[in-house]
Amino acid sequence: MELPSINSDLISNTSCITIISPTCLTSKLQQFITKELATASNIKNRINRHSVISALNSIANSLPNKIPSEGIAIFAHSSI
Numbered sequence: 001m002e003l004p005s006i007n008s009d010l011i012s013n014t015s016c017i018t019i020i021s022p023t024c025l026t027s028k029l030q031q032f033i034t035k036e037l038a039t040a041s042n043i044k045n046r047i048n049r050h051s052v053i054s055a056l057n058s059i060a061n062s063l064p065n066k067i068p069s070e071g072i073a074i075f076a077h078s079s080i
Helices: 008-012 026-040 046-062
Strands: 017-020 072-076
Touching: 026 046, 046 072
Parallel strands: none
Antiparallel strands: 017 072
């Protein structure tokens, strides 16, 4: 399956882009996001750290209970 083209304005303000396989379990994604949040807390630049943590929290809060058969792509950004 080919991904559609993405508006360049979206990419320039995006902190996280996540593409999730349909075979992935939501519980595994939650574990992965928790691990990434711990890693993100080590980012030295305050603005980058805040952006990444905000994007990861946004992803965690918007995960569906079940991944659709075609998978999902999540784009998260934060405006500072």
